[in-house]
Structures are given as C-alpha cells and as structure tokens.
Amino acid sequence: MKILCILFSSMLLLTGCLETKYLEKLGLITAVGYDKADDDKIKGTTVLYQFNPSMDEVEKTLTTTARTSKGVRLSQNLDTDHKLVSGQLRVAVYGRDIAEEGIAHLVDTLERDSSIGNMVYLAVAESTAEEILTFPLKEEPSNTGTYLYNLIQQNVEGDAIIAPTLQEFVTDYGSVGKDAILPMLSITNGDLGVEGFALFDQDRYVQSVGKEKFFYIRSLIENNEVGSVELGVPLEAFKDHLSKWDREDQSEENLFITLDSIRSSFKIRLPDRDEPDFHITLKVKSRLLEMSEELQLGNPKIIKLLERSINKKMEESIEEILSFLQENHTDPVGFGMKYMSVRGHQDLTRKQWTDIYKKATFHVNVENEIVRTGVIN
The missing domain is CATH 3.30.300.210 (Nutrient germinant receptor protein C, domain 3)
Incomplete structure (x- = not known):
C-alpha cells in the first residue's frame, strides 16, 4: 500500500509538469530570415501563422534586431500576443551581406533546437532576407514560408536543384573537401523565385552561379x-x-x-x-x-x-x-x-x-x- 501511494503521488507530479498549449494562443513560425544590422547586430524577420476561432488563418511578419538569433526571438515575443514556436519552421533565409561573413553560428542555432527538424530548407537572399519574407504574394490567403518551401520542394523533385536541407548544409560544412551550395532567392519582374545558386567557402558565401549553369554542377x-x-x-x-x-x-x-x-x-x-x-x-x-x-x-x-x-x-x-x-x-x-x-x-x-x-x-x-x-x- 505504501509503494502504491508513492507511485500515485509521482503520477500526479508528472501530470502537473505537462504544458498545455492551445493552438489559438500560438504563433507557428514557418520562415525565418537574418540580415546584417548596425552595431554588429542581427536583424531577424519571422513569418508566422496565428489562429483565431473568429477568423481564417492569419499571416504575420515580425522584424527586430538583437545580438543573437535567440535574442531576436525573445524580442519578437514581446511584439505579439501569441507564443512563438518553431515546430512548423520550413525555410531559413540568409541575406547576402550576412552570408558573406559566415552563417555557421546561425545554422548551429537551428540544429540545436530540438523542435526543428533537419529537413528545413536553407536559402540565400540576393538582396535581404527581410525583402524576401515581406514580399506580398498574389494568392490569398498566403504564407511566405509555405510558398518558399513548396517552391524549393517542387524544384528538388524535378531534379532542378539539390535539396538544400539543414542536414545537408551541416554535413558539407563539417567536411574537409566539400562545400555547400544553396538556392539564391530574388524578386525579378514582380515574381519571387530562384534566380541562381549561392556558392560557399566553408560557411561564407563567395559567389553565385546562374541557374542555366547549375545543371552541370548538379550532374x-x-x-x-x-x-x-x-x-x-x-x-x-x-x-x-x-x-x-x-x-x-x-x-x-x-x-x-x-x-x-x-x-x-x-x-x-x-x-x-x-x-x-x-x-x-x-x-x-x-x-x-x-x-x-x-x-x-x-x-x-x-x-x-x-x-x-x-x-x-x-x-x-x-x-x-x-x-x-x-x-x-x-x-x-x-x-x-x-x-x-x-x-x-x-x-x-x-x-x-x-x-x-x-x-x-x-x-x-x-x-x-x-x-x-x-x-x-
């Protein structure tokens, strides 16, 4: 009887530790972007879905600056009444200026987050990540994170590009004798798409190659x-x-x-x-x-x-x-x-x-x- 009482008490304590999350109170992050800011800070842009019983799915974009990517998250949490969660992250975009200085520390943050899968797609913005993630899409309702994921996914399936996953980048970066390559996103003639590919020396962007030449690299x-x-x-x-x-x-x-x-x-x-x-x-x-x-x-x-x-x-x-x-x-x-x-x-x-x-x-x-x-x- 004494043992049963101890077990029952333990079960009550364990049940009390579970965190209940209500969907309408969460901001589901679908895309993140990072750019270089003044004073060696990072400008972070986050695209999220907010759910409300009285309306359809709503997209919201938050932009703040901080010293670290986690600092960006903390600051953005103060700008919304929804708790930001990363479990639905699909795409991470890095502005060209910050990619030139190296993105290993930013990629490492994603890799260490247990709620983020290793199949998240990475990409480089020809201009800035903020411009890419705040670009108004034509379809309604829209979500930039989902659009970018589908854009990359259908080109991966069509053998047009190599899957630019978080896992692939981390593997290439950690290998001697192989460098990463990521799709480069840009806005051309009013459309958002893949206009080239970013080449890396370790974790630093060094040059781009046009999409018409990528076939030969991929082969x-x-x-x-x-x-x-x-x-x-x-x-x-x-x-x-x-x-x-x-x-x-x-x-x-x-x-x-x-x-x-x-x-x-x-x-x-x-x-x-x-x-x-x-x-x-x-x-x-x-x-x-x-x-x-x-x-x-x-x-x-x-x-x-x-x-x-x-x-x-x-x-x-x-x-x-x-x-x-x-x-x-x-x-x-x-x-x-x-x-x-x-x-x-x-x-x-x-x-x-x-x-x-x-x-x-x-x-x-x-x-x-x-x-x-x-x-x-």
Missing part, C-alpha cells in the same frame, strides 16, 4: 533522373541539313536545343593517386524536346551529329564552370573528398586541400545519347 554531385537543360551549339555544322529557305534567311549562329527526361550518371577518377588530376566521365541519356531550327530527325546521321555537338558543348560548359569554382575557392562537387578517398582516407586539413585544389586539373568526357525526339518548333 557531378548526384545522378539525374528527370533533369532538363537548354544549350546552344554552332549552327554551321548543320547548315547543309537545313531547308533551302532556312539557309537563305539565316542570321543566327547557334542552334538552340532543349533536352529533358535526362538520366545521367557520372564517374570521377584519379589515374595517379598522388596527383589532383581528375578525369570525369558523364553519361547522359536524354529526349530531344525542342530545337530552334527544323532538321530531319529521321536521319540517323543527323542524330549522331547532334549527339557529337551536344557532347562538345557540355564538355566545354563543365570545364568552364569547374575553372570558375576553382578560381573562387569553392568545391561543391566534393573533389577533395574524392581525392582523400583514393589516397586511402588520408586526412587533410582545410588549408592543405585549399592549396592542392588550386593546382588541380580536370579532364571532361561527355557521352550523350538521344533516345527519343519530341516536339520541334
């Missing part, structure tokens, strides 16, 4: 399943295969091609384990979706000519982007990790790999096969 990081790309090849090689009318009225120097349903795989080799001389083979199977000129695609010789032209253009584009990455001291592909694995998991410091990366050479071979042809413009 060397992970295999494509449903990718697409638009490219231009010299038209001169195809002039004999154009119609007479096209030949006589031709001012364009390039034949523009759109490939989709791309399935690709890559292999990176180092013939000499002591030299950073990377040999890259990219195998591509694609559908020819559209061309800017009319060609007789029933002719196997023309298909082979197209494949050779596409191979050369892709090889040139990859070599160009690799030189760009090398010049900006960023390695999103992970050549450093490949180099260390070939050398028997020999540990390298970041400084050692940076010095080796400057001297690295790259040889690219693309093997593209057009397996289907589609609509011709």
Whole structure:
C-alpha cells in the first residue's frame, strides 16, 4: 500500500509538469530570415501563422534586431500576443551581406533546437532576407514560408536543384573537401523565385552561379533522373541539313536545343593517386524536346551529329564552370573528398586541400545519347 501511494503521488507530479498549449494562443513560425544590422547586430524577420476561432488563418511578419538569433526571438515575443514556436519552421533565409561573413553560428542555432527538424530548407537572399519574407504574394490567403518551401520542394523533385536541407548544409560544412551550395532567392519582374545558386567557402558565401549553369554542377554531385537543360551549339555544322529557305534567311549562329527526361550518371577518377588530376566521365541519356531550327530527325546521321555537338558543348560548359569554382575557392562537387578517398582516407586539413585544389586539373568526357525526339518548333 505504501509503494502504491508513492507511485500515485509521482503520477500526479508528472501530470502537473505537462504544458498545455492551445493552438489559438500560438504563433507557428514557418520562415525565418537574418540580415546584417548596425552595431554588429542581427536583424531577424519571422513569418508566422496565428489562429483565431473568429477568423481564417492569419499571416504575420515580425522584424527586430538583437545580438543573437535567440535574442531576436525573445524580442519578437514581446511584439505579439501569441507564443512563438518553431515546430512548423520550413525555410531559413540568409541575406547576402550576412552570408558573406559566415552563417555557421546561425545554422548551429537551428540544429540545436530540438523542435526543428533537419529537413528545413536553407536559402540565400540576393538582396535581404527581410525583402524576401515581406514580399506580398498574389494568392490569398498566403504564407511566405509555405510558398518558399513548396517552391524549393517542387524544384528538388524535378531534379532542378539539390535539396538544400539543414542536414545537408551541416554535413558539407563539417567536411574537409566539400562545400555547400544553396538556392539564391530574388524578386525579378514582380515574381519571387530562384534566380541562381549561392556558392560557399566553408560557411561564407563567395559567389553565385546562374541557374542555366547549375545543371552541370548538379550532374557531378548526384545522378539525374528527370533533369532538363537548354544549350546552344554552332549552327554551321548543320547548315547543309537545313531547308533551302532556312539557309537563305539565316542570321543566327547557334542552334538552340532543349533536352529533358535526362538520366545521367557520372564517374570521377584519379589515374595517379598522388596527383589532383581528375578525369570525369558523364553519361547522359536524354529526349530531344525542342530545337530552334527544323532538321530531319529521321536521319540517323543527323542524330549522331547532334549527339557529337551536344557532347562538345557540355564538355566545354563543365570545364568552364569547374575553372570558375576553382578560381573562387569553392568545391561543391566534393573533389577533395574524392581525392582523400583514393589516397586511402588520408586526412587533410582545410588549408592543405585549399592549396592542392588550386593546382588541380580536370579532364571532361561527355557521352550523350538521344533516345527519343519530341516536339520541334
């Protein structure tokens, strides 16, 4: 009986420790943004949902400054009658100015918060995070956090971008020989979207790359399943295969091609384990979706000519982007990790790999096969 009384008393104490949270009293954070402010402070912008029994879901945006991200949260709690909670956080956006100084301390705060999942998406704002998160969306009711999450998610599913999750960033940042890459958000022609990609050296933003070139970086990081790309090849090689009318009225120097349903795989080799001389083979199977000129695609010789032209253009584009990455001291592909694995998991410091990366050479071979042809413009 004495033991039962003790157990019963303990259960009462445990029950009293549970915190009851009423939904209408909570502010569910869906997106956060950080910018650089004066006096070494952080400007924090928070997008949240407030629920009220008498009205529909309501979006609210709070902006305050503090010394730390947690200080921002404390300050914002004083500006709302709803208790801010992070369990529904979908996207974290970092302004370009603060990203240039490094975002490791801000990302670490998210990672340490047990209420935040590691599949939260990270992104960089071309201007400021505040501008992105306060941009008025056209649809009603709207929520910027949900919109940005869906924007990134559908592009991840379409093989247009690599999933920029919190987990992926933390893994890349903690690895010697691989750097993170995040989507760059901007407002163009009145629309909010992904206009490029932010490249990092450790946790610092160093440069951006246009979305038209990202296909080539992505193809060397992970295999494509449903990718697409638009490219231009010299038209001169195809002039004999154009119609007479096209030949006589031709001012364009390039034949523009759109490939989709791309399935690709890559292999990176180092013939000499002591030299950073990377040999890259990219195998591509694609559908020819559209061309800017009319060609007789029933002719196997023309298909082979197209494949050779596409191979050369892709090889040139990859070599160009690799030189760009090398010049900006960023390695999103992970050549450093490949180099260390070939050398028997020999540990390298970041400084050692940076010095080796400057001297690295790259040889690219693309093997593209057009397996289907589609609509011709």
